[in-house]
Amino acid sequence: MLPLAYSSRWSRHSSPSPLGLLSELKLAVPWGHIAVKVWGLQKNPPVLCLHGWLDNANSFDKLIPFLPKDFCYVAMDFGGHGLSTHYSPGLPYYHHNFVSEVRRVVSAFKWTRLSLLGHSFGGVVGGLFACMFPEMVDKLILLDSTPLLMDLNEVENIMTYRRKNIEQTLKVEDSQKPPGIFSPEEMLHELLTKNSHLNEDCGELLLQRGTTKVAEGLVLNRDQRLSWPQYSFDFMGKELTMHSLRRLQASVLIIKALDGYYDVRRENDLNKASFLLMLDILRSTLKERFQFVEIPGNHYIHMNKPQIVADIIRSFLQGPPRTTPSRL
Template sequence: MGENAPQGPLDRRGKGEAGLLSELKLAVPWGHIAVKVWGSQKNPPVLCLHGWLDNANSFDRLIPLLPQGFHYVAMDFGGHGLSSHHHPGFPYYHQSFVSDVRRVATAFKWTRFSILGHSFGGTVGSMFACTFPEMVDKLILLDTIPFALDSNETENILTYKRRNIEHMLKVEASQKSPRVSSPEELLQGLLSKNIHLSRECGELLLQRGTTKVDTGLVLNRDPRLSLAENVFDFTSKEMFLQFIRSLQANVLFIKATQGYFGVRRENDNKKQPLLFMLDALRVILKERFQYVEIPGNHYVHMNEPHLVAGFISSFLQSQPRTSSRL
């Protein structure tokens, strides 16, 4: 695998679609984290983080349109795609996925890198960039929110914690074998729950998100992930302000005009949390913050990747602005 291979990989596959260099499995205590790699490891690294219940194939159509002078790594979060599920009884938390990012960075021996995150991946990437500010030089947020803002967070937090535990116990108690479905049945189920996803892009996600068995396909993802509150940490306005004050990265926020404003879809039309975060990012980060709106929906980076590729390319190739922090 050469001198530049990351520590702990279990296997590697040959060159694949659209310049894909390799597929790796990075060893972790409960199994492995699966990643897809484009470009030379001698180039500046960009870690690509997918959305909730998606997988690394989210970036297959976008990365070939981005500058070739970077090292792109798209990972599957734990319990997603081809990454191992957590052991029974070991739950998923938002911090678990932030830790996944740190493990991948350690495996590749990165001390500083950029993050490109879509939806849930942007929320995880933001928390990582605030927790390890010295490690992230550029943060690109694709139709996401840096944090799941909840103005009633102090009132609701016990409800979220209780629901997390009850949901985990319910799933574990069922002990059902994975349901076998036809490819079309799975695709229609995915599209019905993701109205912003095109048929072609739905098929792309299912390529990595399913395993073929004798009578059809089964979903790879861990069923314990099916409740949003299990994987998001909701924060108050005060916590949000404290978090982003620690950011050292330059931030590019790309918002799709027909995308999602919040994590929970019933709140999509409530723009106040988004507007609050945008105002705070502008005030605190100043010249280190850029915001653009583009036509398209929540999966614009898959459905019409050319609409976002230019903004991302310019941002990656721009000289980093010096942090205003003393």
């Protein structure tokens, strides 16, 4: 648990919002701070929103105004992303570090129960948290994501993942390359070129929080060590995945975009077998506590079509709470 000082050493900036007061907070952590945005009254049931890899808390700006107003929504920037402090030199960005950050935020707000809303990698972080701390999570909402990362060839690949993570971290640290400076137009073009699922409006929204203005233009806020995400993830084999998912006490909703990350219509999609097996495990394990919805759209469906996504989330959030926890 965090000392009380962590929940009181906040800086705050507030502005009006359709859900009430929107606060910008900084939660103190040993390496600096975790930046969060808050919509609604903090006395309401909390929903912690977790963004995707290289994104930031602004990715929920379009969605949250359409969600039920009797909840408190908190969107955090993971370490090294958005307005949160970069990890200290020598400390790599491992998957479980982000799960630990979620626990720090939960402690700072003194929550005992909450719901989690995660997009992409944020969903994987939220899923792992819900498996580690099952008694704390009422509902888990995954946007084009899965609760865990399953690799059917884990025994073969795991050492390669770990080795490349270490090598890439050392390479970036040794290079000491200063961050690139771009004009707003160049920065947006670069982002949209690398991410075809984003439209211009959504790209600009992410860059508002993801860049800092300097005399010559804009620089990215995120840590350069985050450039190779696949080597920071914790993949699991089938048996460990099944064991972990059996610990879930939360109700789980997966909203899958038809043209998103997991496209089961493609015969050669390497993620297809793992994704379909994951769905089978969730259905058989959670039964009535699992919902799966497919909708037209791409990986950023929650930004491109927020009302459609919000309608699905609304009925799930306002549905009955969990009644029959799974056995640990």
